[in-house]
Amino acid sequence: MNRTESKARDDGGALLEVRGLTVTFGTPRGDVDVVRDLSFTVDRRQTLGIVGESGSGKSMTSLAVMGLLPKGATASGSIRLDGVEILGKSDAALRKLRGNSMAMVFQDPLSSLNPYYTVGLQITEAYRAHHNVSRKAARAVAIEALDRVRIKDPHLRIDHYPHQFSGGMRQRIMIAIALCCEPDLVIADEPTTALDVTVQAQILELMADLQAETGTGMIFITHDLAVVSQVAQDVVVMNGGVQVEAGSTEQIFSAPQHDYTRALLAAIPRLDDDLEELKMVGDFRTGATR
């Protein structure tokens, strides 16, 4: 796969511009906003980190951008990909964008991969969904995709099934699928959360290398502040569906402005701090339990 010109016009405008995004679930007890009035931009070659605790609306944000919200959820606001409004586009139009212009990597590679098909077939299908090429040509693309995510002996491994790979290898395969059509935007939702730390370190390095090679813009979603501090140039901190604080990674981590961000940072156990009691986000004995 020789990287050709970016599909997006690199005219200096933001790759992704999200303005006032609100995601609402209709429930029997009325509408609930799980994401409210969220705005951010992602530039080419840049990684935006979205960090927050569980339930803060990170996944709903990424699904809204991908046009993959579950039934019962509606999005409002504006989502512009390369200047073009994509919120409200038809399913067919979104399907065309997904994979080709934007792709997603999820937390759990095992449930995203089909256990009954070889990984080669799964990569070629992703590729052929957007490219009118022969099986043979697509197979060559798949071998190269596996090679690119540093899987050894790709010409042999291509005919293996998901269970024949370790968890870290499977996540490499998911990344290969996400990247095979050379999307402009990749959204990675907790891509390393299910992995051991040593494997996580390898996957993070791989993702950084590939981004440097391809110039993809990325949204990296995680609950892990240390991970986000390593991968992102800019960070959005979310809590309860709203943006608490946003800024450059250095700003957020060296001079957090909001009490919630400060409390989160204080609660992370570190390898070098003195071992007094961990600071707590709200004192549980006073009833602020979660």
Place this chain on the structure above:
Amino acid sequence: MSAGEPLLEARNLVKEFTTNTGGVLSGKKRAFRAVDDVSFAVGRARTVAVVGESGSGKSTTARMVARLMPADGGSVLLDGEDVTHGTGAALKHFRSQVQVVFQDPFSSLNPRHTVDRIITAPLDYQGMGVPGGKRQLVKGLMERVGLNPDHSGRYPSQFSGGQAQRIGIARALAVKPKLLICDEAVSALDVSVQAQVINLFKSLQAEDGYSIIFIAHDLAVVRQIAHDVVVMNRGAVVESGTRDEIFDNPTQPYTRSLLAAIPTINPEWEARRRVNEQRERAALT
């Protein structure tokens, strides 16, 4: 480890599973050692962490120690007494001394039972009388773990993950055990909740003096709670020692690689943040 006889000793524990090699259909079976000659001791009122990557045999070891799974070799001693094979009254007595807290609070709590009933279930199994009555005990335990005692009639689904884990802890503490085995008990929790639950384990341990086997894959968490650390890899103990020995002077390359892989925040940013916050605090006073 601490002076005197340890509360618990695991000696040369072995567990073998048979696996199908070459795919499900080939029918070829092979014995595989998930736990291979594992030994460690747990001192009184101490916390021993068992760490290692997924599949290293931590949970299997814990299950054997907790008598939830028979060992294929080795023995478990509690208070110097061999408890590896006891049944009937002996096993019941063992269960009154050793309690387990699991990773997923919801799947380990019966969704159709109220908190009241969940917390008192081990007492009923033990046939233990409760001075002052069960109601009082439940309320007391709920207060100790930081839950609202007025919620004792609620069902697990009405609680958050962190609260559900507190219910599991209250249940484990109801029989006043000497040993708590926590298998990834804080792994699924958000950092803020994780910090609360770790502090809870520590303060209750200071009050009650129980020992803890704390199984976790997150070494930064382990450092907050453990007195001693056992590092496992591929079913075997790689090295063990006090917390400071393992974290400050790991002797094995495997331990070093685990420590090196932990993601950290740029120390410069951390230092600046602390200075900023100190300055703000000073300006306030």
